Amino acid sequence: MKIGISACLAGDKVRYDGTDKKNEELLKILKDHELIKICPEMAAGFPVPRESLEIKDGKVYSSGGKDVTEKLKKGTLKCLEMIRDCDMVILKERSPSCGTYRIYDGSFSGKLIEGQGLFTRLCLEHNIPVYSENDIEEIRRKTAGA
Numbered sequence: 001m002k003i004g005i006s007a008c009l010a011g012d013k014v015r016y017d018g019t020d021k022k023n024e025e026l027l028k029i030l031k032d033h034e035l036i037k038i039c040p041e042m043a044a045g046f047p048v049p050r051e052s053l054e055i056k057d058g059k060v061y062s063s064g065g066k067d068v069t070e071k072l073k074k075g076t077l078k079c080l081e082m083i084r085d086c087d088m089v090i091l092k093e094r095s096p097s098c099g100t101y102r103i104y105d106g107s108f109s110g111k112l113i114e115g116q117g118l119f120t121r122l123c124l125e126h127n128i129p130v131y132s133e134n135d136i137e138e139i140r141r142k143t144a145g146a
């Protein structure tokens with residue numbers, strides 16, 4: 001299978017604080033598949049490290065209060081082109097770009113709410129199946145023997 005994956009889950013140090021979220025268990029499950037690493041925030045031209053981003057009322061703001069919605073949208077569109085023919089994407093939970101089930105509430109206080117990141121929404125609008133790293137058993141089933 002051809003699978004898009006958040007670059008930070010694959011081990012790239014592209015998060016806002018310069019770290020990764022490498023998920024060894026996930027990568028072991030996916031080892032025989034073709035992985036396409038994507039990071040919408042890097043594709044948008046944000047640096048590493050950078051201010052953290054959160055979504056509030058449908059717009060994306062940096063921790064410094066800047067509206068970066070349009071900038072991030074450009075990055076999500078670039079990433080969509082990269083994964084258009086993928087069988088699924090696996091995205092990093094809680095991110096304003098990649099969050100699948102939960103995101104931060106926009107107050108920069110650590111509070112989580114139900115919601116999706118900008119890139120996640122775009123993938124769903126284009127009928128690309130989206131999973132988070134927390135869907136590990138489902139991912140295992142879907143990719144087994146494929």
Ligand code: SF4
Binds near residue numbers: 007016041
């Ligand atoms: S935008 Fe997505 S891939 Fe990039 S660091 Fe954030 S969660 Fe990871």
